[in-house]
Amino acid sequence: MMQSITIPIVLPLTGVLSFVIVRLLFQKARGRLPPGPAGLPLIGNVLDMPSSTEWLRFAEWGVKWGQICSVTLLGQPIVILNSASVLEEVDSKTAVFCTRPRLPMAGELVGYDQTLVLMSYGPRFRTYRKYFAKQIGSSNAVARFVPMIEAETHRFLKWLLLKPSADSISTHLRKLTGAIILRITYGIEVQEEEDPFVALIEKANDNFNAATQPGKFIRAFLVDVFPAMLQIPEIFAPFKQTARVWAGATKNMVDAPYSFVQKQMSNGTAPVSFVSSLLEEEEKLSTEDIRDLKFTAASFYGGGADTTAASLHAFFLAMVLTPDVQRTAQIEIDSVVGSARLPRLSDREQLPYTSAVVTELLRWHSVAPLGVPHAAMQDTVVNGHFIPKGANMLNDPETYPHPATFNPSRYLSPSPQRDPRTICFGFGRRVCPGKHLAEVSLFCAVAAILATFEVSRAEGPLPVHENTQGTISQPKPFDCVVKPRSARAAALISTYEKPEESGSDVSI
Numbered sequence: 001m002m003q004s005i006t007i008p009i010v011l012p013l014t015g016v017l018s019f020v021i022v023r024l025l026f027q028k029a030r031g032r033l034p035p036g037p038a039g040l041p042l043i044g045n046v047l048d049m050p051s052s053t054e055w056l057r058f059a060e061w062g063v064k065w066g067q068i069c070s071v072t073l074l075g076q077p078i079v080i081l082n083s084a085s086v087l088e089e090v091d092s093k094t095a096v097f098c099t100r101p102r103l104p105m106a107g108e109l110v111g112y113d114q115t116l117v118l119m120s121y122g123p124r125f126r127t128y129r130k131y132f133a134k135q136i137g138s139s140n141a142v143a144r145f146v147p148m149i150e151a152e153t154h155r156f157l158k159w160l161l162l163k164p165s166a167d168s169i170s171t172h173l174r175k176l177t178g179a180i181i182l183r184i185t186y187g188i189e190v191q192e193e194e195d196p197f198v199a200l201i202e203k204a205n206d207n208f209n210a211a212t213q214p215g216k217f218i219r220a221f222l223v224d225v226f227p228a229m230l231q232i233p234e235i236f237a238p239f240k241q242t243a244r245v246w247a248g249a250t251k252n253m254v255d256a257p258y259s260f261v262q263k264q265m266s267n268g269t270a271p272v273s274f275v276s277s278l279l280e281e282e283e284k285l286s287t288e289d290i291r292d293l294k295f296t297a298a299s300f301y302g303g304g305a306d307t308t309a310a311s312l313h314a315f316f317l318a319m320v321l322t323p324d325v326q327r328t329a330q331i332e333i334d335s336v337v338g339s340a341r342l343p344r345l346s347d348r349e350q351l352p353y354t355s356a357v358v359t360e361l362l363r364w365h366s367v368a369p370l371g372v373p374h375a376a377m378q379d380t381v382v383n384g385h386f387i388p389k390g391a392n393m394l395n396d397p398e399t400y401p402h403p404a405t406f407n408p409s410r411y412l413s414p415s416p417q418r419d420p421r422t423i424c425f426g427f428g429r430r431v432c433p434g435k436h437l438a439e440v441s442l443f444c445a446v447a448a449i450l451a452t453f454e455v456s457r458a459e460g461p462l463p464v465h466e467n468t469q470g471t472i473s474q475p476k477p478f479d480c481v482v483k484p485r486s487a488r489a490a491a492l493i494s495t496y497e498k499p500e501e502s503g504s505d506v507s508i
Contacts, residue, residue: 033077036061036069044072074225104230105221106211109243111250116299117208121429124292131296132433135184135274142436145184146345146444152179153444154342157452157493164482166458169316170474173309174202178301180441185300186257187264187273197257198305201298204253205306205472207246212471254298274300304434306472307367312445314365314475315357316482317465318406319455325408329354329450330485339488343447345440354450356408358442363420364406365465367473404465452489456481 039045048071050057058080061069070079099121107113113120116128136142156176163172175190178198182188190198213220221239223229234240257275264270265279275297278285285293319326336350337343348355399418400410410417425432432438449455457463463478484490 033072034068034070034079035065036071036080037065039072043074046073049073076225102224102227103212104223104227105239105243106208106224108230109223109240110207110211110246111254112208112211112302114295115302116296116433117303118212127292128296128299129429129433131274131278131293132300135300136434136437139436142440145180145437146440148183149180149440149444150342150344152176152183153448154493155179156445157342157448160449160453160482161484161490161493164453166479166482167477169480169482170309170313173312174198174305176445177305177308177312177441178202180437181301181305182257183271183273184437185274185297186261187271187276188257188260197260200249200256201253201301201305204246204249205302207249208302209306209470209472211243211246213469253302254294257301258294258297300434304438308438308441310367310472310474311361311365311442314367314465315361315446315449316455316480317463317475317478318361318364320457320463320478320480321465322406323456325357325406326450326455329357329408333447333451337451339486339492342492343444343451345444347447348443351447352412353408354447355443356411357450358439358446359411359420360406360408361442361446362424363400363403365475366467452485452493453482454485456483 037045037048040047048057061071061080065080068079068081070077072078100118103113103118107118112118116125116132119125119128134141136145153176156172156179159172159175160169175195175198178195178201179190182190182197186197188197211221223239229237229239232240234244261270261273261275261279265276270276275293278293332351332353333343337347343351343354401417411419421435425435425438458479458481460479463480464476466476467473468476484493
């Protein structure tokens with residue numbers, strides 16, 4: 001399933017279905033929508049909509065109604081795509097589907113319409129993309145960060161060695177992904193224990209997740225369906241009271257790390273980072289330039305850390321469910337790398353099976369099962385079906401036999417299955433700008449974990465791979481046992497030396 005393709009690190013993919021929301025914003029469709037279940041007058045298919053795991057119901061509809069089908073909620077059609085071939089036709093119309101719909105709760109009220117994830121297509125969007133492209137938009141651009149990523153991955157192994165419990169894994173992974181992006185964006189090195197910047201930005205991310213998650217009426221907040229509700233006074237609108245609190249968290253996410261870099265620069269102690277490099281030219285920057293710089297920086301972390309952490313958390317579950325995959329990858333790593341050092345990115349070409357594990361992870365677990373919708377900028381036709389202006393789209397292929405099975409070998413046969421990268425990182429003008437950084441981060445972490453740890457089943461029932469609700473989705477909680485593969489592996493992990501603090505103990 002395609003996720004929101006503006007998230008800067010990774011939005012991995014499972015193979016269930018793809019999803020397109022079509023919004024007729026006060027405009028009557030001028031063509032015939034795709035087939036689908038019959039609805040009731042006025043409310044349409046509201047009573048048919050599930051309150052959770054919507055993607056499973058949409059898959060059922062796809063089986064019954066075909067590659068492209070539709071339902072209508074309160075006059076707003078939803079078009080559901082169920083094949084990669086439909087995506088390919090959509091991809092050919094990338095200029096049509098490159099903007100976002102209006103989501104007043106997360107956008108105007110909470111402030112995420114100023115970040116890349118919800119920003120409409122236009123000049124500011126292109127400015128943000130330009131910044132991303134220069135910093136992490138190619139393999140060559142990301143190459144300069146590889147030593148840092150490998151060092152932070154080693155530090156993560158130390159955290160895992162000290163606290164290997166299943167309920168600590170998610171915390172360690174969030175710190176790992178946060179550490180990488182904070183270093184690149186702001187030059188901030190996270191603290192060994194709880195880091196204030198990681199906590200601050202994760203709070204804002206949790207709010208975004210809640211503000212954008214789907215609900216019975218397409219979105220969780222009715223103001224997204226009926227924007228006229230923005231005119232209701234706050235005293236009579238609980239959603240506005242919630243939004244005011246969430247907007248404060250968004251402001252802190254944008255302002256606090258930026259101000260910290262400014263303070264470091266005035267003290268002459270700022271490491272080189274995305275923000276510090278651009279602020280060296282501050283006298284050339286307008287007020288609008290500063291605004292765009294701050295929100296682009298926030299988009300780096302706000303969009304990427306949670307998604308990459310969710311993917312890596314799913315990796316632990318995959319190893320519990322497929323111990324044979326784990327053993328095969330470990331045999332490959334041992335034969336190429338040995339036990340005297342950790343795997344490096346430079347080993348990747350010699351580790352095809354381990355690389356295939358990363359590829360399958362991108363397919364197997366969707367961190368955004370329904371994603372953030374796209375919007376059509378003009379009326380168009382897809383696979384013979386009318387898609388009106390204002391239509392929103394996400395996608396998921398059904399091209400993988402036994403899609404629930406974690407099977408890296410599906411990419412290594414003489415006739416490999418479709419590479420999920422053609423879908424999971426998006427397409428066109430909203431293709432994930434951080435996909436190269438995502439690839440490096442995922443490979444380094446997966447290879448390092450496989451080289452040094454054994455992940456196994458805990459006592460009790462075998463866990464099941466299920467997504468949590470929300471725009472950014474983790475695997476549902478599961479238990480596992482994580483322990484070093486050997487005393488030598490534990491000693492190798494312990495060789496990590498904590499770098500000098502960069503001052504992130506500042507009060508925020």
